[in-house]
Amino acid sequence: MSVVGGGTHPKPGEVTLAHNGVLFMDEFPEFERRVVEALREPLEEGEVSISRSKGTERFPANFILIAAMNPCPCGNYGSEKECSCSPTRLMQYQRKISGPIVDRIDMWIEVGKVEHKDLSDDTSGREKTEEIKKRVEKARAIQEKRFEKHNTLSTNSEMGVKELKKLTPLSEEVKNTLNSAAAQMGLSARAYHRIIKLARTIADLEGVENIEEKHILEAIQYRPRQKQY
Amino acid sequence: MAFAKTYSAQTKGLNAHIIDVEVDLSKGLNAFSIVGLPDKAVEEARDRIGSAIKNSGYTSPKSKNQKTIISLAPAHIKKEGALFDLPMALAYLLSSEEISFDTQGKIFFGELSLDGKLRPIKGTLPLTIAAKKSGFKELYLPKKNAQEAALIEGLDIFGVESLEEVIKHLSKKRGEETGEIYPIDVQKKTHVQYKKTKHALDFADISGQETAKRGMEIAAAGKHNIALFGPPGTGKTMLSKAFAGLLPVFSESEVIETTGIHSVAGALEN
Numbered sequence: 001m002s003v004v005g006g007g008t009h010p011k012p013g014e015v016t017l018a019h020n021g022v023l024f025m026d027e028f029p030e031f032e033r034r035v036v037e038a039l040r041e042p043l044e045e046g047e048v049s050i051s052r053s054k055g056t057e058r059f060p061a062n063f064i065l066i067a068a069m070n071p072c073p074c075g076n077y078g079s080e081k082e083c084s085c086s087p088t089r090l091m092q093y094q095r096k097i098s099g100p101i102v103d104r105i106d107m108w109i110e111v112g113k114v115e116h117k118d119l120s121d122d123t124s125g126r127e128k129t130e131e132i133k134k135r136v137e138k139a140r141a142i143q144e145k146r147f148e149k150h151n152t153l154s155t156n157s158e159m160g161v162k163e164l165k166k167l168t169p170l171s172e173e174v175k176n177t178l179n180s181a182a183a184q185m186g187l188s189a190r191a192y193h194r195i196i197k198l199a200r201t202i203a204d205l206e207g208v209e210n211i212e213e214k215h216i217l218e219a220i221q222y223r224p225r226q227k228q229y
Numbered sequence: 230m231a232f233a234k235t236y237s238a239q240t241k242g243l244n245a246h247i248i249d250v251e252v253d254l255s256k257g258l259n260a261f262s263i264v265g266l267p268d269k270a271v272e273e274a275r276d277r278i279g280s281a282i283k284n285s286g287y288t289s290p291k292s293k294n295q296k297t298i299i300s301l302a303p304a305h306i307k308k309e310g311a312l313f314d315l316p317m318a319l320a321y322l323l324s325s326e327e328i329s330f331d332t333q334g335k336i337f338f339g340e341l342s343l344d345g346k347l348r349p350i351k352g353t354l355p356l357t358i359a360a361k362k363s364g365f366k367e368l369y370l371p372k373k374n375a376q377e378a379a380l381i382e383g384l385d386i387f388g389v390e391s392l393e394e395v396i397k398h399l400s401k402k403r404g405e406e407t408g409e410i411y412p413i414d415v416q417k418k419t420h421v422q423y424k425k426t427k428h429a430l431d432f433a434d435i436s437g438q439e440t441a442k443r444g445m446e447i448a449a450a451g452k453h454n455i456a457l458f459g460p461p462g463t464g465k466t467m468l469s470k471a472f473a474g475l476l477p478v479f480s481e482s483e484v485i486e487t488t489g490i491h492s493v494a495g496a497l498e499n
Contacts, residue, residue, distance in 0.1 A: 016494075020479060020487045024469045028456070043454060057242035060486070065454040066472060068465040075461040104454065109444040111459035111468065114437040126433040129474040132446050136475050139450035155452040201451030222444065224456075 015042045018063035028067040029096035036101055039065070043104040046158060062158070067105065079113065103190045106157065106198055107222035139204040156200045164193055168200050170211055177213050181220050195219045231255065233323035236336045237301075237316040238359050239308055240352040243493055245359035247336075249302040250313060252320040257296035263317075265301030268309045277311070278318045280343035285393040287327050297321065312350040315339035315369070318392055328400040334366040337395075338374075345392040347371040354489040357381045369395055377492060379419040380485055386416035430471040441468050449475035 015023060025031060042048045042061035049058050071077040073093055074084045085093070140155070146167055147153040153163065170178070182192050196211070198219035203211045231254045238245040248265075261275050275290075283289040290297045299317055301308045316337040322328045338356060340348040349371045350356075357378040360368050367385045370378060375388025389395050398413045432442055441457065445468060448455045457465045479487065 016490055019490055020483050022469075022473060022476070026466060026469075059242060060490070062452075064448060064452050066448075066469045067454075067456045068469060069456065069458045070461055071458055079460050081460075105456045106453035107444050107448060107455045109441050109455060109457055111438060111441050111457050111463045111465050113460060113463055126435075127442075128433045129431045129471060132432060132442070133449075133475050133477075136446060136450045137477050140477055143451070155450075157452045157454070197451065198447065198453060201447050201453065205447065205450055 311340035
């Protein structure tokens with residue numbers, strides 16, 4: 001309730017407090033299933049609807065979700081260290097994230113152990129936040145222009161199917177790449193559209209007008225691999 | 230006069246409804262009732278208002294033999310919180326004719342302490358927006374909330390410290406006694422100032438994880454949701470902390486929207 005909002009008289013919860021910002025959920029699979037399921041609506045609609053006997057309220061909840069998780073409760077699954085979880089516990093944990101939530105998260109990124117040789121205090125080779133931010137701002141400016149006539153939208157992730165068709169046309173070649181990947185991976189329609197939106201952002205970061213094959217391919221990289229979830 | 234009305238508002242979600250605060254006095258045994266679906270805090274106003282009025286140098290409803298009815302209209306909207314204390318106290322004093330002023334175009338909010346001082350309220354921003362939309366010209370509220378209210382242009386914001394201050398400023402009767410109008414400064418428009426915060430963590434402070442950093446760049450650019458998975462100690466939390474630094478500054482309307490949300494949730498600390 002404090003996450004989604006509620007109470008006898010509907011009040012904003014964490015997802016609304018994160019509106020226009022970021023909601024960071026650490027140890028994501030440890031959250032109650034109800035809470036995870038309750039994220040469906042805000043992730044898809046950018047709003048959360050609370051119905052109580054005393055009234056219904058719609059609160060805005062347009063945020064970026066960062067969900068951090070271990071591969072299993074003990075943390076070692078898939079690494080060199082031995083995983084001490086029982087098979088049931090493991091399956092339970094990995095199933096915690098239901099199918100529909102998996103589809104609603106745009107990117108799945110593995111954060112692995114850093115090689116000792118790469119660990120150093122020498123930051124000279126690494127990009128500062130400021131530099132990355134400049135590219136982010138440029139990409140946002142492109143999106144602002146794109147959504148000039150659609151003022152409920154400000155970023156690519158917010159596009160619905162209609163806007164997607166209208167504003168992100170794909171060449172035959174690119175469509176074919178996408179379709180064969182979709183067939184191969186058994187992608188749902190929702191996942192299909194998310195890939196296009198991601199590819200659009202990747203192309204924006206490059207300052208490129210049309211989505212190219214490489215953008216689609218990179219976007220596909222970020223889908224969950226079947227073995228994880 | 231026996232009947233008087235002032236204006237206030239009730240937050241509903243992130244918006245607000247204008248509320249008419251009506252007071253009617255009639256002969257009869259001492260009685261005091263508040264109608265209009267008041268919650269406990271609103272009902273308890275009776276005691277707060279009584280003491281605040283007395284300690285401000287006026288006659289408390291408790292000391293008179295009369296029937297006082299306060300109606301917060303429209304009746305079907307649930308009234309919550311102590312912000313109606315101020316408009317109720319003023320409407321009472323108007324109906325008992327101890328003070329006098331033109332109530333049109335003015336709207337009031339504020340919880341009253343027993344000594345008559347005003348206490349801050351929640352939800353200032355949506356209340357102010359509703360007041361402006363409904364054409365109010367003057368808004369009176371606790372001084373501590375004035376800065377938030379002044380994010381909105383188009384009406385005069387008066388931050389006040391006590392019931393007595395409001396009365397001295399508004400009441401013709403008082404003016405006649407002392408011959409002067411007690412001025413309250415209009416709150417200056419609050420300009421959104423962007424503070425350059427140094428974020429706790431810079432991406433350059435994180436070793437390796439180029440793929441994850443790339444992912445965060447994309448997530449920030451298009452507002453995409455992201456799941457980070459991996460063994461403990463690989464820097465997932467660090468990456469998430471650094472992420473905040475990539476987000477562009479809020480536009481003015483986003484500032485107002487987000488401040489309004491935090492205001493209603495009582496999460497603002499001025």
